[in-house]
Amino acid sequence: MPILKVQTWAGISKEKKRDFVETLTREAVRILDCAPEAVTVLIDEIPKENWGAAGELCTERFPDK
Amino acid sequence: MPILKVQTWAGISKEKKRDFVETLTREAVRILDCAPEAVTVLIDEIPKENWGAAGELCTERFPDK
Amino acid sequence: MPILKVQTWAGISKEKKRDFVETLTREAVRILDCAPEAVTVLIDEIPKENWGAAGELCTERFPDK
Amino acid sequence: MPILKVQTWAGISKEKKRDFVETLTREAVRILDCAPEAVTVLIDEIPKENWGAAGELCTERFPDK
Amino acid sequence: MPILKVQTWAGISKEKKRDFVETLTREAVRILDCAPEAVTVLIDEIPKENWGAAGELCTERFPDK
C-alpha cells in the first residue's frame, strides 16, 4: 500500500536508484509492518535547471564542479 | 475541475495516450457530471528503472522480453 | 504498475469513489493489458477553497447552490 | 535538495511519522551525500476509502479488524 | 494549461489562499502569455506533523509560539 517518491536532481546512478528502492522498501516494511510486494518506490529525476532554491535556479546556485 | 493523472512506465504509444485521455475524460464527465472542458488528464511516463516494486527495480523484476 | 490519481473537489460520495476505482481500474487493465492487482487508484479530495480557477477561489467562482 | 514523500493510509501514529522522517532523512543523506538540512520529508495520509487496489476500495478489500 | 501547486503547512487563512490564487494566476499569465481561464492553482495544506525538515518533525523543530 505505501507509495514512496524520491524527488532529486536528474542524473543519479542506477546503483543509487537500486539503493533507494531496496532501502525505502525495507524501512517501509519495518515501519508499517506491510509486505514488500505492497511497496511502490518512484524516483522522480528533476533537471537541476528545473529546481529553484532560495530564488535561484540550482544550476546557478550550485554549479557543477 | 477534475485533474486525472496516470503514472505508468515510459514508452506507451500515442494511441494509448489518446485512449487514456478520451476514456478518462468521458468517465470523469459521467461520474462528476461536469463539462469535458473542465477535465485535465496528465500522463506521467516514468522510466522502468525509476520504478521500484517489492524492493527491486522494475527493469530487473520485469525485464523486457 | 499504473497509478491513477483523481484530484477533485472534496465531498464526493463513497459511491462515486467506488465508481472511479472500478472504472479506472477496468480501463487501465484494458489499455495497458495489465492485471487488476497491479492498478492503484488514489482519490485526492481538495477543498473548493484550496482550488483556484481563472484567478478566483472556486468557493467564490462556483458558489454552492 | 531531495524531497521524499510517503503516501500511506491515514491514521499512522506520530511515532511512525517521526520514524519515517528520521529514517528517510538518514538514508537520503547516506545515498546522496547531502546535508540533513537539505532533506524534506512529506507524509501524505490518504483515507482508506480514497485508495483503490485491484478495483476495490481498500475499506472493502482490507476491512479494519 | 499551467497547473501551479503550493504545498505549505496547514492552517493558512482564506485571505492568503486568495492572495496565492490571484498572484500565481497573474504571474503565470505574464510569464507564459496564456489566458487566466487556463490557469489552475492548487493549495495543498500539509499538517506540520506530516512535514519533516533536517530529520525532525516540524511540530518539534518549529514549535508554535
Add this chain to the structure above:
Amino acid sequence: MPILKVQTWAGISKEKKRDFVETLTREAVRILDCAPEAVTVLIDEIPKENWGAAGELCTERFPDK
C-alpha cells in the same frame, strides 16, 4: 517550508524558468512571511502529447503554429 510546483508544457526557456523561480519565491516570502531559503520551486515540464484537455491530446487540440 513552502514547495511550489509549476506543471506546464515542456520546452519553456531557461529565462522563463528563472522568472518563475524568482517570482514565486518572492511572492511566497511575501504571503507566508518566510525566508527565501525556505522556498523550493519545482518546474515539471510535461510533453504536450502527455497533456489532455477536453478529451483531446494538446498536440492535436493546440497544434504548434
